Amino acid sequence: MSSEATSLAFKVERCEPELIVPTKPTPHEWKQLSDIDDQQSFRFQVPMIHFYPQNPNMEGRDPVTVIKEAVAKTLVFYYPFAGRVREKFGKKLFVECTGEGVLFIEANADVSLQQFQDSSSLQPPFPCMDQLLYDVPDSDGILDSPLLLIQVTRLKCGGFIFAVRFNHTITDGIGMAQFLKAIAEMARGALAPSILPVWKRALLNSRDPPRVTCLHHEYDEVNDINDTTITLDNMVQHSFFFGPTEISIIHRTLPTHFHNYPSAELLMIFIWRLRTIALQLSPEEEVRLLCVVNLRTKFNYLPLGFYGNAFALPAALTTAAKLSQNSLDYAIELVENAKAKVTEEYVKSMVDLMTVKGRPHFTVVGSFLMADLTEAGFEDVDFGWEKAIYAGPATGKVGLVPGLISFCIPSKMRNGEKGIVVPLYLPAPAMERLVEELDALLKI
Template identity: 30%
Template sequence: MTFSVIRSARSMVRPSGPTPSGVLDLSFIDGMPALRTKVRALHVFRHGQEAAKVISEALSKALVPYYPMAGRLKESSQGVLQISCTGEGIWFVQASANCSLETVNYFDNVGMTPNDKLLPDQPFEANGMDPLVQMQVTEFTCSGFVIGFIFCHAICDGLGMAQFLNAVGEFARGLQQPSVAPVWLREIIPTPPRLLRAATGPTPRRPPPPSSPPLTMPDYKLQHATIDISPDGINQLKGEFLELTGRTCSTFEVVAACLWSCRTRAIDFKRGTQVKLVYLANGRHLFNPPLPKGFYGNCFFPINVTVSSEALSQASIAEVIKLIQEARSRELIEFTKWLDGDSGEAGADSYAPSVIYSRLVVSEWGRLGLNQVDYGWGRPVHLVPIEGSTIAPVAIIGYPPTPKKGIRLMTWSVKGAHLPCFLEQMMNLGLDGSGVSLGLLRSASL
């Protein structure tokens, strides 16, 4: 049977009550050119009666405390990105599919998921600016449903996106207000002094960020790969690391180290190539005092780990984990340097998408809270990130669909010619709990 979706209704969902008007400033991080992008993902739910109706009404209620979400992006006369609180609403599409979720295996196969049918189509013109949030609820014959959502990255990061969706879920379950009150406070994130010094004339409160240099587009398309890692495999590597070093390590550190190491070996870079791992650290707790609970703006910080390709290829997984841990121990120092305008490679340019093949960006979705959203029928059985680029090497660490356990690694990080070797390298690590020991891998000084 051919999978098909019929979109039956389209509308702008507006706040259910009065909301403030006016213009709000975004933070320096919000306004980075690289964040004027859209984050796309699918939430798959096993059950839900009249899901589109319930979620639409809950969205309308949530847009009262989260009224900036119902506004539109604008630029000031100085080119500074802002939010115009117009109350125009978010784009909402109702749709139905011609099969059950079981028939499509709950979209377990990420690479074969029909994103074009499950994500909302083009919204109506809204003064030339798209809504900041767009959603489509597709109901299936089994009473299950899929939410395809598109968020403008400039208004929130992954934690903020999850906070908003969890608030929608609380309204859908009958709560009268969200358990976590939203906090705007974008002005609490200071603009680096070097940009304030560079501003001409009277110092603006929020000067425009520097423009990213033009990118040279590569002539390849990165291939998708999904790798499920069992709890036993992860625990085995954690145990071996503890035995070898006397230190504990996190699941993120294990998975990132295995991915980075295997990818580098598979590609076999030219001798002398500097390979870079970039992960996105949450900066909320790095402020003094920490940002208030409920802050939903962008507050992540790129941390760079750099080493030669030959050293990384020869290193044991334990040594690569230690390298990542050393970078994590420097987060506060690097974040403070960035705020002071002395950030080096961890500065503003790190936010820009990179098409450099030797640079890999790893994003951890499993701890954002997106897998905890509940509209009244339980949490999603699957969260499906949708790649934003086929030329910028990226990996996302999340969870496989329930009832599977462990970690799901989704990557768009290698060319087709390197994919078989990359998958073989990952398999050879014995991440199912039955393969190579960390201590048997070759060691090199990093």
């Protein structure tokens, strides 16, 4: 099932953006980001959006006031977020903990949550997103800009929208979910977050001297000799919902030993193959699925509370023809083999590569990356109004090269059916082919 935003139009009245600073004095110091944090791949902003319905138990309480006060209290613990990123010699990034604060916008919209559900099924892309997370002029730089932009918009139904944009160099999805849960705990009256933040970025810094001991195809330098990099002309966004029925259909195409393969990982591989077919690449074109491996759960040297970027991106590598013509279990084997390469030495080698090669961007030509957010817990962020009915990325159009990154987002339809939403951003003809191929495969 796919969706795209319809022409829902509404008016948003915004107050002037303000800077929210920690409620108590915090250290003015310089904190070095890790050699994973400051790679070129992560030098972009990520917009998130949460929708909350009215809660009669919170009658008389204003979500704007509650959240604004909670952010200020939480910044005492997460004070680097109130600072600014600076770049020094060799493209090395630091956070100067200045205490300047994060941007906050109070807003009101003459629209109801039901109207959003009717227009977009609460899946990206969302109508009037630029009004629900206003891009304050000169605020979106990676360097010397606020690290967070938050907008809380009251809705006429009594619900509200919480939207946030974060600088990816300072945290990843899991780290951001940890931070938002901390704000939510403070909003509900906690005196301190239940999980205290841990910096310790030096745990993911390069060795001295650096030694690249493994092959890292995710950072191969590939020239686009076939002109196959996605053109940004005539691009469209679509979201696709996969419930138990759709996922079961995909599972049934696999050999018996893959029937219990995790749903989100299966969808990533399924979409990679389908997307490759839809793009009609040259048969011999190399294609890569960059597999996100969470280092927090893979190894035990990152402490609880660590909120830096903590993942590796091993590449499943093949050609467009082999991926398209072989069955799905071929692609699964490629992915499993790529993930199996991520040992502690592999991670150290990858971090060393960042230093040796000048903090490169991952391979762009022929690549696709999907991040699994089904276990990140964004939907559990409860400011007192109970859990959000949608919580996750605001768009499928993220990254320095839009269209290369997507997500598996936990979602619930209005009828209560739980599933996974995948937003995609592709050239219109490729999107049409993908929708046709998907409908035929799933017989929706």
